[in-house]
Amino acid sequence: MIESATAEVGTELPTLVLPAISRTTLALFAGGSGDHNPIHLDLDVARSAGLDDVFAQGMLSMAYLGRLLTNWVPQERIRSFEVRFAAITPLYAVPACAGRITAVDEVDGERRAMLDLTVTLADGTVTLTGSAVVAID
């Protein structure tokens, strides 16, 4: 549980580094998430769209960011969570999720932290940028 004393502007969440993305990762996430879009699963479909290979579902990376948040606060404290998908996550990439408090405000009678979120690959590519609002008291 996060103590409000440690929730200050500039506080960084413990970084979450994921295993390399494999075809199995994508297949399991398709089944687990319910998103069966073949562009993430079927090399033939990917090639027919002019791509060299399949690539990871954007929502997989957002789910990883969700883990970053729920590792840090109980889920019921998350008020909102949003991302922009900035770049494709290719196969074999190693995503790392990071978060940092940018503001602490009193809203609707509770203290809330605004967080900046990113997912960055080992080569430095930022694949997701986003933000979340969580209650900290």
Next chain:
Amino acid sequence: MAIPASAIGTTLPPSHAVVERGRLRFFAESIGETTPRTIDVDAAIEAGYPDLPVLPTFLFGLELEQSDPFGWMNDLGVDLRFVLHGTQRFDYHRMAFAGDELVLQPRITDVYEKRGGALEFLVVETEVTRGGEAIATLTKTIVVRHPEREVAA
């Protein structure tokens, strides 16, 4: 084929879903989530939850459980192979749990284009409710690429 602006305001077919424990566990496993309260009912109850929790982004996929989840995009002339997910937002009102019967009601709230039509954007807002109670609001931006419309700079 351009998506007509008249699509704005269109209510899309709602989904009705009963959240299953097995699906929640499968979802957790597929994202490497192993915290006991997310996969073990006893641990969830100990954490104060009535059952396994619906994880923060799970609702997105629940909407795709219906028989032809992308049918409405086909109807708009969208080629799924050229679709990208631009943005995704969740506003949470109450948590949902295994066993909940949820209704997901999506609506197209905006349509616009950039780069002379080479990129089209569709914004869809989905209200998720449980017995009339607000659970969450999902907002997504879908980007439709039209590589053939790209003009060389």
